[in-house]
Amino acid sequence: MRPALLTVLSLALIRSATASAQPAVTGAPATPLSARNASYTIAARLDPATRTITGSEVITWRNITTKPAADLQFHLYWNAWKNARSTFMRERALGSTGLGPAVDDRQRRADEWARIDVTAIKVAGSDFTGLKRFIAPDDDNPDDETVMAIPLAQAIAPGGAATIEVSWTAHVPRTFARTGAIGNFFFIAQWFPKIGVLQDEGWNCHQFHPGTEFFSDYGVYDVSLTVPSGWPLGATGVQRDRVENNDRTTTHRYYQEDVHDFAWTTSPDYLERDARFEHPVLPAVDMRLLLQPEHAGQAERHFNATRTTLKYYGEWYGAYPYGHITIIDPAYQSGAGGMEYPTIFTAGTRWLAPPHVTTPEGVTVHEAGHQFWYGIVGNNEFEDAWMDEGFNTFSTARAVAEVYDPNYLALRYFGGFIPWVFRDIALGRETEGNRLAGYRRDAKSDAQSTPTYRYFPATGGSITYNKTALWLNTMERSLGWPTLQRIMAAHFEKWKFRHPKPNDYFETVNAVAGRDLGWYFDQVYRSSNVFDYGVQDLKSARDGEQYHTSVIVRCYGEAIFPVDVVVTFRDGERMTEHWDGRDRWKLYTYDRSAQALTAEVDPHRVLLLDVNYTNNSKTLEPKGGGAATKWSMKWMVWLQDCLLSWAALV
Amino acid sequence: MRAWREGMRRVNRAPAVLLGVWALTLLVSLPLTAVVRGMLAQHLGSSLAADTAASGVNYDWMQEFSDQATGLGVTFKPTIIGFGAVLDNLSAFMDDIERPVVIVGAASFYILLWIFVAGGVIDRYARDRATRAHGFFATSGVFFFRFLRLAAVQWIVYAFLFGWMHPWLFDRLYPRMTHETSVERTAFVARVALYLVFGVLIAAATMIFDYAKVRAVVEDRRSMIGAITGALGFIRRNCGAAVSLFLANFALFVIVAGLYALVAPGAGRTGASMWIGFAIGQLYVIGRLWVKLVFWASETALFQNRLAHAGYVARPEPTWPDSPAADAI
Numbered sequence: 019m020r021p022a023l024l025t026v027l028s029l030a031l032i033r034s035a036t037a038s039a040q041p042a043v044t045g046a047p048a049t050p051l052s053a054r055n056a057s058y059t060i061a062a063r064l065d066p067a068t069r070t071i072t073g074s075e076v077i078t079w080r081n082i083t084t085k086p087a088a089d090l091q092f093h094l095y096w097n098a099w100k101n102a103r104s105t106f107m108r109e110r111a112l113g114s115t116g117l118g119p120a121v122d123d124r125q126r127r128a129d130e131w132a133r134i135d136v137t138a139i140k141v142a143g144s145d146f147t148g149l150k151r152f153i154a155p156d157d158d159n160p161d162d163e164t165v166m167a168i169p170l171a172q173a174i175a176p177g178g179a180a181t182i183e184v185s186w187t188a189h190v191p192r193t194f195a196r197t198g199a200i201g202n203f204f205f206i207a208q209w210f211p212k213i214g215v216l217q218d219e220g221w222n223c224h225q226f227h228p229g230t231e232f233f234s235d236y237g238v239y240d241v242s243l244t245v246p247s248g249w250p251l252g253a254t255g256v257q258r259d260r261v262e263n264n265d266r267t268t269t270h271r272y273y274q275e276d277v278h279d280f281a282w283t284t285s286p287d288y289l290e291r292d293a294r295f296e297h298p299v300l301p302a303v304d305m306r307l308l309l310q311p312e313h314a315g316q317a318e319r320h321f322n323a324t325r326t327t328l329k330y331y332g333e334w335y336g337a338y339p340y341g342h343i344t345i346i347d348p349a350y351q352s353g354a355g356g357m358e359y360p361t362i363f364t365a366g367t368r369w370l371a372p373p374h375v376t377t378p379e380g381v382t383v384h385e386a387g388h389q390f391w392y393g394i395v396g397n398n399e400f401e402d403a404w405m406d407e408g409f410n411t412f413s414t415a416r417a418v419a420e421v422y423d424p425n426y427l428a429l430r431y432f433g434g435f436i437p438w439v440f441r442d443i444a445l446g447r448e449t450e451g452n453r454l455a456g457y458r459r460d461a462k463s464d465a466q467s468t469p470t471y472r473y474f475p476a477t478g479g480s481i482t483y484n485k486t487a488l489w490l491n492t493m494e495r496s497l498g499w500p501t502l503q504r505i506m507a508a509h510f511e512k513w514k515f516r517h518p519k520p521n522d523y524f525e526t527v528n529a530v531a532g533r534d535l536g537w538y539f540d541q542v543y544r545s546s547n548v549f550d551y552g553v554q555d556l557k558s559a560r561d562g563e564q565y566h567t568s569v570i571v572r573c574y575g576e577a578i579f580p581v582d583v584v585v586t587f588r589d590g591e592r593m594t595e596h597w598d599g600r601d602r603w604k605l606y607t608y609d610r611s612a613q614a615l616t617a618e619v620d621p622h623r624v625l626l627l628d629v630n631y632t633n634n635s636k637t638l639e640p641k642g643g644g645a646a647t648k649w650s651m652k653w654m655v656w657l658q659d660c661l662l663s664w665a666a667l668v
Numbered sequence: 669m670r671a672w673r674e675g676m677r678r679v680n681r682a683p684a685v686l687l688g689v690w691a692l693t694l695l696v697s698l699p700l701t702a703v704v705r706g707m708l709a710q711h712l713g714s715s716l717a718a719d720t721a722a723s724g725v726n727y728d729w730m731q732e733f734s735d736q737a738t739g740l741g742v743t744f745k746p747t748i749i750g751f752g753a754v755l756d757n758l759s760a761f762m763d764d765i766e767r768p769v770v771i772v773g774a775a776s777f778y779i780l781l782w783i784f785v786a787g788g789v790i791d792r793y794a795r796d797r798a799t800r801a802h803g804f805f806a807t808s809g810v811f812f813f814r815f816l817r818l819a820a821v822q823w824i825v826y827a828f829l830f831g832w833m834h835p836w837l838f839d840r841l842y843p844r845m846t847h848e849t850s851v852e853r854t855a856f857v858a859r860v861a862l863y864l865v866f867g868v869l870i871a872a873a874t875m876i877f878d879y880a881k882v883r884a885v886v887e888d889r890r891s892m893i894g895a896i897t898g899a900l901g902f903i904r905r906n907c908g909a910a911v912s913l914f915l916a917n918f919a920l921f922v923i924v925a926g927l928y929a930l931v932a933p934g935a936g937r938t939g940a941s942m943w944i945g946f947a948i949g950q951l952y953v954i955g956r957l958w959v960k961l962v963f964w965a966s967e968t969a970l971f972q973n974r975l976a977h978a979g980y981v982a983r984p985e986p987t988w989p990d991s992p993a994a995d996a997i
Contacts, residue, residue, distance in 0.1 A: 642712035
């Protein structure tokens with residue numbers, strides 16, 4: 019089917035699928051989109067002076083499994099930052115996670131750590147406060163207090179419900195993992211006692227790990243937040259009410275249905291901007307931007323990047339159903355940038371942000387993209403983070419390539435403040451967008467099928483983000499974009515507002531592609547093997563009237579993928595061989611009137627996971643010497659300048 | 669200003685010195701460049717990746733090379749392109765970023781060469797007349813060991829500045845100053861302020877050691893402690909002039925770097941554009957060397973203008989006034 023026709027049909031399908039669910043911008047879709055089995059009514063007050071939150075919540079929880087619930091389990095994420103003995107902090111000490119500490123933990127003052135203390139908990143009106151205990155299902159760490167359990171006197175049967183009332187106090191930290199405060203900037207996420215996800219296998223309520231994010235059920239959030247008057251507030255959902263109190267505070271009530279988390283931010287410094295996303299087919303989305311004053315000139319860049327996401331993700335996968343979105347430009351050094359929450363996300367930019375460099379666009383497209391992969395399709399980020407981070411990295415690269423071309427490399431100097439744009443280096447989607455360099459370094463660190471929370475913390479990101487993006491793009495190049503787009507759209511449609519697992523995705527791939535791609539996922543998902551094909555030898559010498567050409571290609575890596583081998587002759591003739599890539603090496607011979615010129619394995623670079631592409635080709639007219647001379651002369655000027663810098667001291 | 673102009677004039681009148689120090693720079697950089705060239709050529713081999721690397725930038729290849737590189741190879745990064753190289757080095761200098769040991773070794777050797785030629789160079793500018801190779805190297809030899817002793821003092825001072833003062837300013841004070849800073853511009857201003865503090869300290873130390881060398885050569889001093897004391901005394905008594913001259917010379921550096929920023933070649937291609945790019949790069953290097961020499965020459969001129977008397981060892985040829993008999997003739 020022609021791509022244009024496909025697109026029109028896809029858009030028509032999207033329209034028909036979303037028209038009935040098209041919400042007014044009230045946070046309340048016309049019909050429920052999700053199971054809504056974990057709903058929260060929360061009232062909380064922020065005291066900025068003491069950086070304390072006092073809150074109470076009523077959780078309406080329903081058992082949607084086939085097994086009774088004998089206990090209840092809750093996440094208390096902020097206890098991960100209570101001291102250095104938590105699992106989060108111990109794992110973080112193993113190496114940088116890519117999230118990066120906002121400040122060196124050793125320099126933290128006592129008041130820059132966090133805690134969350136549950137002061138009371140009632141189930142169906144009965145007090146269970148004395149029965150609460152901390153458990154550590156992942157590593158038995160007795161010092162970890164990020165999961166709280168309470169035994170129930172009477173199990174909650176399948177289909178049964180419970181009303182749980184919780185009161186708590188929490189101390190806001192100097193930012194950890196995108197949550198916390200600096201100065202008068204507050205970004206508050208994972209901040210309330212949050213019930214785990216009960217599955218037929220039992221509670222899925224992991225401890226907080228530095229390399230993973232979150233997992234929770236969908237529900238309705240009705241949240242009242244009291245902050246100082248005059249402080250703009252952004253949050254998940256839509257503001258339904260605002261009350262000015264007598265104590266110079268304001269209570270903002272936000273409401274949103276069919277989401278699985280709630281985050282908010284406030285600061286007196288925010289500038290507010292509004293814009294709207296409109297599209298011939300997709301539903302309109304009101305965009306609200308809370309911006310740092312020093313980035314006032316970058317508002318439109320944030321909006322355009324968000325529009326890019328809503329347009330392309332909407333056209334490719336499915337419509338954004340909420341009708342509103344809030345973009346947060348976090349404060350400098352807040353450590354809150356680049357994070358997704360339902361209907362709200364943090365972007366991240368710099369004071370000096372030159373054009374044709376995708377800051378803030380790259381992170382904005384990515385985090386807005388998480389509204390689709392994480393927000394709408396709610397996979398388990400503790401165990402299968404690649405299903406949102408990887409899908410989204412791939413999609414980000416694809417969307418950025420559609421709009422932001424050229425996108426140049428910029429490096430920063432002098433403490434990272436001064437950018438310099440290298441207009442010779444336009445960043446490509448396939449390798450830069452999908453982050454091949456990071457994957458190359460960490461390719462063997464973990465098999466992707468390992469639960470994400472068990473990845474080595476320092477390298478897990480390369481497996482979660484980079485490897486997935488690369489194997490998806492490889493699929494795109496192998497199957498074609500129309501097929502992959504149908505796969506992703508089918509997966510999105512089937513699993514929106516639900517919790518897919520890896521096999522659910524693989525089944526969709528096989529069904530839509532019409533073939534079993536299990537062998538591929540054995541390579542890229544269930545193994546840590548790397549791909550490395552290459553041309554070992556190319557010879558072409560006269561033998562009588564003809565040239566005898568021999569090409570030896572090799573599989574240097576352990577992973578297997580069928581690749582093309584192309585031999586080009588001086589008369590322009592090209593011979594293409596299809597190699598299944600299974601043997602360690604293969605010999606191709608030709609007797610032709612013309613001498614061979616080049617031999618290439620995977621000349622169209624279908625296999626983007628190949629960690630060493632330079633060895634994929636050989637030519638009998640090499641230019642390596644000339645290129646090496648050119649680049650070494652550039653390096654020489656750099657070296658001379660380096661020498662002169664230090665010679666200034668003589 | 670007179671000393672500044674005089675310094676430039678003296679440097680321009682001695683192109684052999686400029687060419688000589690450029691040759692020294694080439695001498696140190698060429699062998700390492702050959703090593704890097706070998707690494708690049710080996711990695712590219714007969715791959716078609718070389719075609720794009722030759723005709724422009726093959727960033728994928730650069731990254732692949734960088735990921736697999738060791739030793740000198742780790743310094744082969746996009747920052748070597750054009751003016752990025754200057755920013756990279758200045759930034760590394762001001763942020764005290766560690767360089768690979770091979771680069772540190774090369775820089776040490778280069779500095780040693782400068783210590784060797786410093787006596788001859790300053791002597792040439794002090795005399796303001798050709799000293800010929802023999803005279804140049806004889807003077808260089810005479811002052812080499814004296815300047816090595818001076819270098820020991822310099823090493824202690826710079827080790828203090830880079831080893832203690834810099835970490836204190838940028839790793840302890842700066843984080844404290846900006847701990848609660850949530851506005852990037854504010855943090856930038858704080859960092860610039862600390863750059864100024866550190867830069868002034870470096871400039872002060874450099875100026876003192878420059879004048880110590882000048883006094884050592886012009887007055888044929890053997891004691892380097894005495895030369896430093898003399899330099900301090902001279903700077904104290906001529907503070908305005910010495911500082912103004914230093915700033916004027918620093919402005920020359922800014923102008924040279926600024927001009928290079930305007931004309932610095934990008935990746936380019938192989939062939940003629942490669943050589944043109946290289947030539948522009950070398951012109952910049954010569955410009956930097958010229959500025960460095962102007963520092964020494966102008967400081968020598970200032971010292972001679974302010975404190976010279978006929979008994980000094982290294983001095984320009986006296987220009988005697990015409991004899992009264994000339995009128996009669």
